[in-house]
Amino acid sequence: MSTHFSETSVVRGACPQDCPDTCAFLYHVEDGKLVEVTGDPDHPMTRGGLCVKLKNFAEHHYNPDRLLYPMKRVGPKGSGKFERISWDDALARIRSEWTKIIDQYGAQAIMPHAYLGHQGTLNGLTSGDAFFNRLGSTVAEKTYCESGSSTAWIMTVGPTGGLDVESLAYSKYIIVWGMNMLNTNLHAWPFILEAKNKGAKIVVIDPVRTRTAKQADWHIPIRPGTDGALALGMINVIIGEKLADDDYVAKYTVGIEGLAARAADYTPEKVSAITGIPADDIRTLAREYAKTQPTAIRQGVAVERSPGGGDAIRLMTILPALTGAWRHVGGGAVEMPIWEFPFNFDFMCRPDFIRPGTRVVNELDLGAALTGEMELDPPIKSLFVYNSNPVSQAPNAGQIVKGLMREDLFTVTSELFITDTAKYSDIILPATMQAEQYDLMVTWGHLYVMLNQPAIEAPGECIPNVELFCRLAKTMGFEDEHFSLSEDEMLMGSYDWNSPAMEGITLDKLKERGWMRLNVGIPSERAPHAEGNFKTPSGKCEFAASAAENGNFVAGVWRSGYEDMQPGNPVEAVPTYIPPTESAADNSGLAKKFPLNLLSPKPHAFLNTQYGNEQTQQLRQGEQLIVINPKDASTRGIDSGSYVRVFNERGSFEALAEISSDVIAGMIMTNVGHWPGLNRTGTAVNSTTPPRHSNLGQAGAYSDNLVEVQAT
Ligand SMILES: Nc1nc2c(c(=O)[nH]1)N[C@H]1C(S)=C(S)[C@@H](COP(=O)(O)OP(=O)(O)OC[C@H]3O[C@@H](n4cnc5c(=O)[nH]c(N)nc54)[C@H](O)[C@@H]3O)O[C@H]1N2
Numbered sequence: 001m002s003t004h005f006s007e008t009s010v011v012r013g014a015c016p017q018d019c020p021d022t023c024a025f026l027y028h029v030e031d032g033k034l035v036e037v038t039g040d041p042d043h044p045m046t047r048g049g050l051c052v053k054l055k056n057f058a059e060h061h062y063n064p065d066r067l068l069y070p071m072k073r074v075g076p077k078g079s080g081k082f083e084r085i086s087w088d089d090a091l092a093r094i095r096s097e098w099t100k101i102i103d104q105y106g107a108q109a110i111m112p113h114a115y116l117g118h119q120g121t122l123n124g125l126t127s128g129d130a131f132f133n134r135l136g137s138t139v140a141e142k143t144y145c146e147s148g149s150s151t152a153w154i155m156t157v158g159p160t161g162g163l164d165v166e167s168l169a170y171s172k173y174i175i176v177w178g179m180n181m182l183n184t185n186l187h188a189w190p191f192i193l194e195a196k197n198k199g200a201k202i203v204v205i206d207p208v209r210t211r212t213a214k215q216a217d218w219h220i221p222i223r224p225g226t227d228g229a230l231a232l233g234m235i236n237v238i239i240g241e242k243l244a245d246d247d248y249v250a251k252y253t254v255g256i257e258g259l260a261a262r263a264a265d266y267t268p269e270k271v272s273a274i275t276g277i278p279a280d281d282i283r284t285l286a287r288e289y290a291k292t293q294p295t296a297i298r299q300g301v302a303v304e305r306s307p308g309g310g311d312a313i314r315l316m317t318i319l320p321a322l323t324g325a326w327r328h329v330g331g332g333a334v335e336m337p338i339w340e341f342p343f344n345f346d347f348m349c350r351p352d353f354i355r356p357g358t359r360v361v362n363e364l365d366l367g368a369a370l371t372g373e374m375e376l377d378p379p380i381k382s383l384f385v386y387n388s389n390p391v392s393q394a395p396n397a398g399q400i401v402k403g404l405m406r407e408d409l410f411t412v413t414s415e416l417f418i419t420d421t422a423k424y425s426d427i428i429l430p431a432t433m434q435a436e437q438y439d440l441m442v443t444w445g446h447l448y449v450m451l452n453q454p455a456i457e458a459p460g461e462c463i464p465n466v467e468l469f470c471r472l473a474k475t476m477g478f479e480d481e482h483f484s485l486s487e488d489e490m491l492m493g494s495y496d497w498n499s500p501a502m503e504g505i506t507l508d509k510l511k512e513r514g515w516m517r518l519n520v521g522i523p524s525e526r527a528p529h530a531e532g533n534f535k536t537p538s539g540k541c542e543f544a545a546s547a548a549e550n551g552n553f554v555a556g557v558w559r560s561g562y563e564d565m566q567p568g569n570p571v572e573a574v575p576t577y578i579p580p581t582e583s584a585a586d587n588s589g590l591a592k593k594f595p596l597n598l599l600s601p602k603p604h605a606f607l608n609t610q611y612g613n614e615q616t617q618q619l620r621q622g623e624q625l626i627v628i629n630p631k632d633a634s635t636r637g638i639d640s641g642s643y644v645r646v647f648n649e650r651g652s653f654e655a656l657a658e659i660s661s662d663v664i665a666g667m668i669m670t671n672v673g674h675w676p677g678l679n680r681t682g683t684a685v686n687s688t689t690p691p692r693h694s695n696l697g698q699a700g701a702y703s704d705n706l707v708e709v710q711a712t
């Protein structure tokens with residue numbers, strides 16, 4: 001792309017990160033240099049504020065450790081020794097290795113691995129799908145995040161955006177459920193404060209007394225992985241005490257009989273024994289929730305990270321239909337509003353390129369796939385990583401490293417930095433950062449279409465992912481028109497611009513204004529399900545899901561546009577409570593050796609692993625900590641501020657102990673995102689996490705993790 005940059009200007013952009021907020025940016029450029037990035041004060045949701053992570057975003061572009069040129073490995077695998085090569089040589093090497101592999105094993109021996117390092121339409125989650133589908137590689141199922149929640153949501157209410165986060169300002173009772181909003185969805189908080197100032201009650205359900213929980217009117221600590229039981233307990237009370245909105249239920253839902261039968265078993269006393277929440281609190285929560293209107297539930301992603309996470313989200317999604325909360329502005333629930341955007345996944349992902357019979361391998365099973373624990377014929381002989389850092393972010397990281405060390409595995413990574421994953425590559429390719437590239441951002445926390453325009457020249461030989469896959473297509477001799485489209489042509493194909501939601505929105509207007517709201521109602525009036533209109537097969541909120549017939553399908557974007565390429569495990573029509581696999585209550589044998597449940601939510605100052613290698617953010621975030629309850633610390637002789645070893649049979653890492661009753665006894669908390677290679681032992685939390693999936697959407701069950709902690 002030959003863009004012409006002016007020397008001094010303010011250019012409109014948008015945050016590239018995998019975060020619900022997708023802030024509107026203003027890039028300030030002087031003498032061709034990005035000097036500052038500020039928030040656009042006119043944006044109704046993000047209101048000019050940027051989070052701590054983005055405070056040094058301009059400097060981020062000039063980090064001296066950035067990859068600027070293609071590199072090839074010159075030392076042993078994992079040694080981190082690389083040497084600059086030309087793009088021509090890099091592409092020629094990829095072509096020759098892949099041609100050999102394809103001749104001997106077939107193209108399915110090549111596997112892509114991608115997630116959401118970048119959240120653009122052109123450069124994000126699906127940016128490589130068309131290319132890899134055309135290549136005939138193994139289809140990678142990308143279920144790091146939200147796939148369990150989304151599958152549950154779609155089974156229950158269909159692909160609807162649900163409650164607008166901005167409408168939270170009109171709620172009277174808000175449950176923030178499994179989300180640390182002040183860290184992870186900061187720009188939603190002012191709407192909650194607005195409601196609170198008008199008298200709303202704010203409830204946070206979280207095993208940890210987080211910054212968000214401390215700001216709430218009521219923090220309900222819950223045992224990890226037991227949210228489904230809590231929701232069933234609430235349903236038990238609501239139905240038992242005749243607090244349901246019978247008229248709404250009769251008109252706009254299906255399956256109340258099955259739900260009532262299921263919930264009948266979950267008395268507050270039984271649920272209390274499962275969740276650790278006093279029975280009277282469960283009653284109070286259910287009564288307050290049912291008797292106040294409008295009520296809102298903001299669902300966090302954390303709930304899905306347990307074996308029963310999918311059904312827990314289905315049960316949480318049922319609640320506002322049971323009480324009729326959807327009737328009101330500010331009532332209902334929000335998983336993510338992404339479903340209001342009219343994506344054209346068939347264009348973006350080109351599932352028509354997939355050869356019949358092509359296998360699907362889930363990315364969270366990477367360790368098993370690379371080491372042969374998962375029987376694959378042909379085996380994976382080449383891995384192409386982009387927008388992701390599995391050595392840090394995927395479960396059972398020790399096994400992934402073992403796989404990446406294979407001499408016969410040809411690994412290519414497209415990156416900004418030499419990450420813990422890139423370190424094991426044979427070839428590394430340099431990618432551009434956000435101020436250097438053009439994209440229409442995918443947003444999953446609000447209802448604005450956000451355009452990011454390049455403000456400065458890309459340094460060295462960095463290229464955007466969209467260009468990378470066009471170059472690779474050319475290298476492999478693909479002449480399909482798809483790979484020679486302009487960026488705007490790609491954007492035009494990627495959305496249904498004629499849909500009602502996009503009415504009046506054009507690329508030209510976006511280039512001028514930066515962002516525009518979808519036409520899906522305004523926050524002070526939007527009540528999308530006041531009269532049903534659910535986007536399910538029945539048009540109703542499905543307490544008994546008709547989609548259960550499809551088994552454990554993977555919703556939406558996580559599988560190259562395909563939803564039902566392979567039949568999944570059976571799913572019950574009416575959701576139920578599925579207990580953890582690893583918990584003291586449910587697995588006493590394992591808990592004898594490893595008695596503590598380890599949670600690993602998001603870091604405050606990093607975005608997953610991004611910025612984890614930058615000093616200013618390291619200072620803000622601090623060292624890898626584990627937070628441990630005083631009881632658990634004292635029985636182990638652990639002092640605050642001392643280093644401890646956290647371990648189980650899968651692996652270990654070391655961290656500084658912080659003793660605090662912010663976590664309940666029997667569990668400990670650390671943050672995911674610290675670079676393993678920058679930690680004391682070269683490992684981090686995912687060395688201990690299980691390669692296990694939640695019951696829906698093949699989501700990762702990261703929280704289903706028993707460990708022991710020892711003073712070092
Ligand atoms: N600062 C920052 N912001 C981010 C990110 C980041 O890395 N840093 N990452 C972004 C991404 S990719 C995502 S997916 C979102 C995720 O953002 P959130 O949805 O907030 O998810 P987490 O931070 O994983 O966990 C949130 C809370 O859930 C609690 N929790 C853990 N297990 C359970 C459980 O079983 N039940 C209940 N009720 N609560 C539980 C944790 O203690 C934690 O406080 O954040 C996005 N925003």
Ligand SMILES: Nc1nc2c(c(=O)[nH]1)N[C@H]1C(S)=C(S)[C@@H](COP(=O)(O)OP(=O)(O)OC[C@H]3O[C@@H](n4cnc5c(=O)[nH]c(N)nc54)[C@H](O)[C@@H]3O)O[C@H]1N2
Pocket residue numbers: 018115116117118123144145146301386387388389390393394414415416417419431432433465600601602607608609610672685686689702
């Ligand atoms: N234990 C535990 N593990 C978790 C979670 C948890 O809660 N607990 N959360 C999970 C969740 S919710 C998520 S979303 C995943 C996130 O997992 P990832 O998406 O793998 O996380 P990131 O750290 O964002 O890594 C993305 C990489 O992409 C690179 N990148 C950024 N922009 C570009 C670009 O434009 N082009 C290219 N080629 N590369 C780019 C970055 O430098 C970074 O190294 O982690 C999951 N892992």
Ligand SMILES: [Mo]
Pocket residue numbers: 018144145146301
């Ligand atoms: Mo995520």
